[in-house]
Amino acid sequence: MITGWIDLSRGFSQVASLRSAEPPETATRERRISLPGLEVRVTGADVDLAVDRGIAVACTGSPRFGHESARRTAVATGPAAGWLTLLRDQRHGPFSLVSGSYAVVFLDAMSRSAILACDRFAIRPLCYAFEGGRLAFSDRADEVSQSGRREIDLQAIYDYLYFHVIPTPWTVFRGVRRLPPAHAAYVTNGALRVEPHWVPVFQEPRSTNIEDLKREFRALVREAVAREAAERNVGCFLSGGTDSSTVAGMLGEVTGRPSDTYSIGFDAEGYDEMSYARIAARHFGARHHEHYITPDDLVRGIPEVAAHYDQPFGNSSALPAYRCAQIAKADGLDKLLAGDGGDELFGGNTRYATQRVFEAYYYLPAALRSSVVEPIVMRNKWLLAVPLVRKAARYVEQAQVPMPNRMHTYNLLERVGVSKILESTLLSQVDVDEPARQQRATYARVNGSLVNAMLAYDWKYTLADNDLPKVCGTAALAGIGVGFPLLADEIVDFSLRLPTSMKLRGLKLRYFFKEALRGFLPDAIIAKKKHGFGLPFGPWLTRHEGLRGLARASLVSLADRRIVRRHFLDELINRRVLEHPAYFGEMIWILMMLEHWLADKAPRFGLPGPSA
Secondary structure (H helix, E strand, O other): OOOEEOOOOOOOOOOOOOOOOOOEEOOEEEEEEEOOOEEEEEOOEEEEEEEOOOEEEEEEEEOEEOHHHHHHHHHHHHHHHHHHHHHHHOOOOOOEEEOOOEEEEEOOOOOEEEEEOOOOOOOOEEEEEEOOOOOEEEHHHHHOOOOOOEEEEEHHHHHHHOOOOOOOOEOEEEOEEEOOEEEEEEOOOEEEEEEEOOOOOOOOOOOOHHHHHHHHHHHHHHHHHHHOOOOEEEEEEOEEEEEEEHHHHHHHHHHHHOOEEEEEEEEOOOOHHHHHHHHHHHHHHEEEEEEEEHHHHHHHHHHHHHHHHHOOOOOOOOHHHHHHHHHHHHHHEEEEOOOOHHHHHHHHOOHHHHHHHHHHHHOOHHHHHHHHHHHHHOOOOOOOOOOOHHHHHHHHHHHHOOOOOHHHHHHHHHHHHHHHEOHHHHHHEEEEEEEHHHHHHHHHEEEEEOOHHHHHHHHHHHHHHHHHHHHHHHHHHOEEEOOOHHHHHHHHHHHHHHHHHOOOHHOOHHHHHHHHHOOOOOOHHHHOOOOOOOHHHHHHHOOOOHHHHHHHHHHHHHHHHOOOHHHHHHHHHHEEEEOOOHHHHHHHHHHHHEEEEEHHHHOOOOOOOOOO
């Protein structure tokens, strides 16, 4: 953990003494510096602290320096000293010379300035608060030391219910922000500015040699896995999909021994994918470890996992990931490799094909759409009785929704209606249009094809805000490290110069990725549909009394906080989830995780007024 603060409004009479940090305490692996107006503390593995001539650097992660002097210093002394060397030599634009996962805090007491930065996907997060010249920071939002009382941000609660996570740059705490991926915050002359230090630029080369690209890609994946596996007792998550199977196979190749693979199964029809994990494990000769999650595991694990996160987090795959990490840790492993990133870099999510189908509507001339198609299928009520016309009307209606809003037409809040779900007291204090505005702003930053715009959008909302915190958070809770070889900068850069047609060929997802690994992966893995560690929470909720009791108690407690209408919660648990377990089970899950987080971190939080 990194945590600390600096008062940049004051002079530092003891700056000359700011030369070295206290040695680490063996029990806690903690190092700190403390002066009037300045305090920095780092604790645990993969963190470092260096101080020299009035400048302090705290960092976490595994940065790889492209600056020769910084690289040599990092090898000899540690990454924090490497950052010091780099930032002294390249004060403007240093982050283009660093790859890998990292978060870094740079404090210059002499010039009363600071820089905070994180990697391309915010694998290593960094949160901060800046007010009155005082900059506080931590890699956990709940550890940022604010000068006033820490308050819950109601807009963040609404955003959580919409996204099931709280997207950057916001956090659940008022006044605390989280650095977006590939961003840096600069504090100079009493002012703070936040800006990207890296922006993806997608290319569309006119001619490519696919065989050369295949060889290059496989070499890059192999190198990335080898880096993540160096000097560690490493295993990997294995869902049986193309990404995790690729990592598992490459891990065995680079280590020269069977890889330890960890899979989670569910005894529920339509959810269990263990058979594919077994195919991959047999194909690569892995030492395969399986565990089947039960509803009782959820009853025990939900409060623990919810309370571990620094803010409400609603990804239901967190429980299976946590159990995987626990088992690997008990087996003596130091680190697990995950396959996250392949879908979002190479076009593997089904929505990419779905949105291409809707976008095809705009290939029709505008005059034809407005004067012929829409009057026929949208404005003739008697024709809507014909199933084919009714289906066409739904297609046109959804195609008319602009991107990226179209991807969220099935959002739980919007489908049910916010006024039916949320208390009026909460709605009167939040902006219900804010999530749509921030999504449009993110989507608009990429000028490229429909597919590439969706990929870049997912790099933030799917990876940086959701999937990576899920894996990193649960691995940290289990006490084990985690690596993401498919998100290596070199692989990301490779994906940027891959033509859109090689990512999505017609409606064929991740065309190039599969072709490049054909012959390496089993044919059954290449042909399977994407699944992952989907959790059958809704179906279990309808028939497991312990889980249903936990859910009911959680919703009652949340109703007492007057965030969600009590009448809706009663209807949700007593009727809606029984009719549509998967869909409304997801809503109950995110509400449960919110309540258990509040019970641990803000037990007195609630809104005034009667509950409806």
